[in-house]
Amino acid sequence: MAWHAVQALVFDVFGTVVDWRNGVAREAAPFLERHAPGRVDAHDFADRWRSHYVPSMQAVSSGRRPFVRLDVLHRENLEAALRDVGVDPAGVPASELDALNLAWHRLDPWPDSVGGLARLKTRYIIAPLSNGNIRLMLDMAKRAGLPWDAILGAEVAQAYKPTPQAYLRTAEVLGLQPAQICMVAAHNGDLAAARQCGLRTAFVRRPAEHGPGQTTDLHPQQDWDAVVGSLDELADLLVE
Amino acid sequence: MAWHAVQALVFDVFGTVVDWRNGVAREAAPFLERHAPGRVDAHDFADRWRSHYVPSMQAVSSGRRPFVRLDVLHRENLEAALRDVGVDPAGVPASELDALNLAWHRLDPWPDSVGGLARLKTRYIIAPLSNGNIRLMLDMAKRAGLPWDAILGAEVAQAYKPTPQAYLRTAEVLGLQPAQICMVAAHNGDLAAARQCGLRTAFVRRPAEHGPGQTTDLHPQQDWDAVVGSLDELADLLVE
Numbered sequence: 001m002a003w004h005a006v007q008a009l010v011f012d013v014f015g016t017v018v019d020w021r022n023g024v025a026r027e028a029a030p031f032l033e034r035h036a037p038g039r040v041d042a043h044d045f046a047d048r049w050r051s052h053y054v055p056s057m058q059a060v061s062s063g064r065r066p067f068v069r070l071d072v073l074h075r076e077n078l079e080a081a082l083r084d085v086g087v088d089p090a091g092v093p094a095s096e097l098d099a100l101n102l103a104w105h106r107l108d109p110w111p112d113s114v115g116g117l118a119r120l121k122t123r124y125i126i127a128p129l130s131n132g133n134i135r136l137m138l139d140m141a142k143r144a145g146l147p148w149d150a151i152l153g154a155e156v157a158q159a160y161k162p163t164p165q166a167y168l169r170t171a172e173v174l175g176l177q178p179a180q181i182c183m184v185a186a187h188n189g190d191l192a193a194a195r196q197c198g199l200r201t202a203f204v205r206r207p208a209e210h211g212p213g214q215t216t217d218l219h220p221q222q223d224w225d226a227v228v229g230s231l232d233e234l235a236d237l238l239v240e
Numbered sequence: 241m242a243w244h245a246v247q248a249l250v251f252d253v254f255g256t257v258v259d260w261r262n263g264v265a266r267e268a269a270p271f272l273e274r275h276a277p278g279r280v281d282a283h284d285f286a287d288r289w290r291s292h293y294v295p296s297m298q299a300v301s302s303g304r305r306p307f308v309r310l311d312v313l314h315r316e317n318l319e320a321a322l323r324d325v326g327v328d329p330a331g332v333p334a335s336e337l338d339a340l341n342l343a344w345h346r347l348d349p350w351p352d353s354v355g356g357l358a359r360l361k362t363r364y365i366i367a368p369l370s371n372g373n374i375r376l377m378l379d380m381a382k383r384a385g386l387p388w389d390a391i392l393g394a395e396v397a398q399a400y401k402p403t404p405q406a407y408l409r410t411a412e413v414l415g416l417q418p419a420q421i422c423m424v425a426a427h428n429g430d431l432a433a434a435r436q437c438g439l440r441t442a443f444v445r446r447p448a449e450h451g452p453g454q455t456t457d458l459h460p461q462q463d464w465d466a467v468v469g470s471l472d473e474l475a476d477l478l479v480e
Contacts, residue, residue, distance in 0.1 A: 071415070125378065135415045138365065138390045150378045151390040155413065173395065175311070175375045 001225040003238060006200055008174050009120055010129035010152065012161075012185035015209040017117075017128070017231070018107040018140065021046050027103035035092060040085045043211060048084050052077035057131060057160040067158045069133035075101045104132070105139035110206070114145050116231025123239045127152040129170050129183065131160050162193030171199070184234065188221040195222070202226035202234060241465040243478060246440055248414050249360055250369035250392065252401075252425035255449040257357075257368070257471070258347040258380065261286050267343035275332060280325045283451060288324050292317035297371060297400040307398045309373035315341045344372070345379035350446070354385050356471025363479045367392040369410050369423065371400050402433030411439075424474065428461040435462070442466035442474060 014020045024046035032040045056073040059065040079089040133155040159165035171178050178198030186206035201224040220227045228234045254260045265282035272280045296313040299305040319329040373395040399405035418438030426446035441464040460467045468474045
């Protein structure tokens with residue numbers, strides 16, 4: 001692969017750079033203890049909240065709904081997830097729901113993320129290309145020390161991955177050809193969509209993203225341009 | 241002033257954070273030596289290039305033209321400035337014009353900017369709210385070490401200052417009320433427009449922005465919420 005042509009690395013974030021499942025579970029646990037004591041496992045709740053993520057974005061991507069930022073979808077999905085587990089969100093003060101919704105702003109990076117990104121930044125432009133909105137990514141980066149050069153992604157592109165516009169508008173903002181950009185993700189579907197748009201691709205194995213029983217995205221499904229076990233390993237590959 | 245309510249500081253960049261005039265003159269000098277030897281002073285040329293800046297944005301702000309990023313306007317304005325000084329841009333290779341256009345990506349910060357921003361970042365969200373596009377601001381920040389939390393501004397808002405949308409859409413992206421944001425600028429006009437939108441205001445004296453003969457923006461024209469001589473002084477005021 002002609003890595004010398006690549007000028008920017010853009011990253012999926014939820015699952016690839018940060019551990020959303022344990023972070024959301026940590027934030028949800030005291031809430032669930034108050035509103036459904038002893039009834040709902042916090043990790044199961046995190047999975048359930050996340051299960052509404054793709055369908056909620058599809059409403060936007062299909063054109064049934066104008067673009068709204070992920071904070072708005074997360075807030076709606078939180079109410080749906082609560083109903084799923086038998087908690088009536090109408091019985092919870094809105095301020096508590098708003099506070100819990102910020103769980104996604106306070107996720108911890110995987111142990112290799114900050115160091116790997118810092119090394120990659122010395123040679124490449126690094127930016128999230130996440131479906132998370134700008135303020136969400138900003139809060140997360142400020143708390144965790146993620147050293148992004150800029151915050152790109154769905155809100156800047158006004159389109160959610162995996163629609164082509166999310167990748168192509170990001171290339172346009174960067175003033176680069178798609179082949180000068182590498183998408184870094186732990187998800188085969190994200191990389192497949194990026195490759196369709198002409199981007200380079202790097203797969204990061206994150207076998208614990210979905211917990212101990214993970215069955216998806218354990219292995220690369222195409223001959224991605226790079227396959228690594230961590231962002232440190234990606235830096236070993238791409239930076240002296 | 242109730243500074244405790246302020247959560248984000250957004251910055252004008254050209255003139256406030258970086259010294260555009262000396263930077264552009266430095267980059268233009270060898271170009272002018274090749275194409276108009278001995279005829280055009282590099283600082284005069286920087287002033288002339290900049291003189292097309294406001295009119296070019298007005299075409300967008302008035303609706304006569306759809307939004308285009310500042311790199312595009314700068315490139316057109318470069319050709320206009322060359323014609324102003326008697327150089328036919330059609331006689332210059334496009335690659336040379338493209339390269340000179342990147343002068344705006346390589347401007348040096350004022351001596352207090354990097355240190356002041358680093359201190360302000362410990363307490364506030366800091367982001368440019370510049371008319372410069374994302375890639376321009378990104379290149380500048382990466383080269384100079386400006387520690388932005390995110391790159392906001394005209395391209396994210398799809399509107400140029402001083403139109404209200406530039407300020408109000410930035411507040412929306414930040415998920416903040418205008419009064420929770422302070423605009424930091426060396427230009428009274430920028431602050432006046434920000435105040436009209438409900439933002440807080442901080443004036444930074446930059447008496448050398450336009451060179452030794454500067455006559456504009458030497459003094460605050462309203463009772464701005466803060467008036468300082470540098471970003472370090474702003475940090476003295478706002479951060480322990």
